[in-house]
Amino acid sequence: MAKFLTNRDENYAQWYNDLVIKADLAENSAVRGCMVIKPYGYAIWEKIQAELDKMFKATGHVNAYFPIFIPKSFFSKEAKHVEGFAKECAIVTHYRLKKDENGGGIIVDPSAKLEEELIIRPTSETIIWNSYKNWIHSYRDLPILINQWCNVVRWEMRTRLFLRTSEFLWQEGHTAHATREEAIEETEKMINVYSEFAQNFMALPVIKGYKSETERFAGAIDTYAIEAIMQDGKALQAGTSHFLGQNFAKAFDVQFTDKNGKLDYVWATSWGLSTRMIGALIMAHSDNKGLVLPPRLAPIQVIIVPIFKNAEQLARISETVNKIKPDLQAKGISVKYDDRDNNTPGWKYADYELKGVPVRLAIGPRDIEQGTVEVARRDTLEKTSIPVNNITDHILTLLDDIQKNIYVKAAEFKKANTFYVDKWDEFVNILDNQGGFIMAHWDGTAETEEKIKNETKATIRCIPFESPEEDGKCIYSGKPSKRRVLFARSY
């Protein structure tokens, strides 16, 4: 058994941390709160980027790049926005170092103080809308549908690999529209893109919904989010899409002339998804043997392990591998052949299981004799012997099966851990003892939301789009409510 991993059921947080390190996804860096994303972890991010980027392009978006530095004055133009981010900003105040006259070291040159400090972007609405001001004059300039892939910095007090780091990678879309309706449509479109991505690629079932006013993005009129459940019953916000109204247009004075020659402020949206998704991927599917990656995001989909006693045997096995590997690759499957002789097959099995490679092929002398390949799937750990001549087709369907199975498993987990609760005792009891998603009535006030948060650490994750209207009473205050909202403790 996984003697190198902390047991998931004994210490979930430690299991997660161990897994990130042992699977070689990332490590802590010399800079507090910042991680080094190692090649295997970055390869997952590249997969996420590639798929999302395709989806963005397919919905009419283009990529661009804006500066990492934002003049301090830009930030204060939108009141709620600055309020929301002020407490976690990194600020550049100088642009030069010099030798310390008193010691051997190097100090900040006091004479190189910036006229205006620069904020390292925690998000780019301000710098982008400052540009949009110059780009937009007429309704003919709209819509602008731009995305950028970049890093952002939010000076968090406590950090965890992938889930919350001071610097993280993400994409942020920033769109500008002529009408309120169009902007809302865009906001909805993008939360749907995220939701489809989560379900189809990450094998992660999510709940789409509105954020309550207190949980809303700083500066947004409305925030839509997708929320996923992790194996410890906690919720993880996996992506957000914001309807910004005319807030940023007004803050940056971005007006356009409409078809009737009338001047109006531009309508905006923004939406983002970050490297945090890798954390979600890990926490949603993995087990005590290590990662379980959905095939569609796995950097290596098929690993081939030869079993050999000597060079001649390896040569014969390699002959077979050299036939099947190109076939698999021709079908777009990423395959690695691990013919290193410094580890035993057993060691390699354990290692690739730790790394979550969906399918493992083992080929030994016995297989060569019988014309078979041993196929092992990571999700169920089942092993079967398959004739070598139809291995490609078998693996193609197997990868699909695994993708589906991981999704179904996660969906069943979500269902089994979603509770419809009407009594406060039960609400508290579930949170304390098993966790999970709780669908309960809420009176719609920030006061009640705050009280529930203080007493249980549970927050309103979202007001689900698909929550049907039903008469009920607030779980906390007993006041009337029209629909259930999603409560959970969260990351």
Add this chain to the structure above:
RNA sequence: CGGGGUGUGGCGCAGUUGGUAGCGUACUACGUUCGGGACGUAGGGGCCGGAAGUUCGAGUCUUCUCACCCCGACCA
């Protein structure tokens, strides 16, 4: 910023009443192994986070300091 903890070969750890550093693992070489994390033999690698002090002598005692981790408040 509050509470707790840890700093000793790359990693994980031990180190007794103070006596001049050891184990596991990883690494290197050779040999035997190889169908679920192999084994043997031989090697290389550490001024014990930093500073000051006590002492004939400090990984160990004292004081100060730095860093990191975990739990809370803040957050994608």
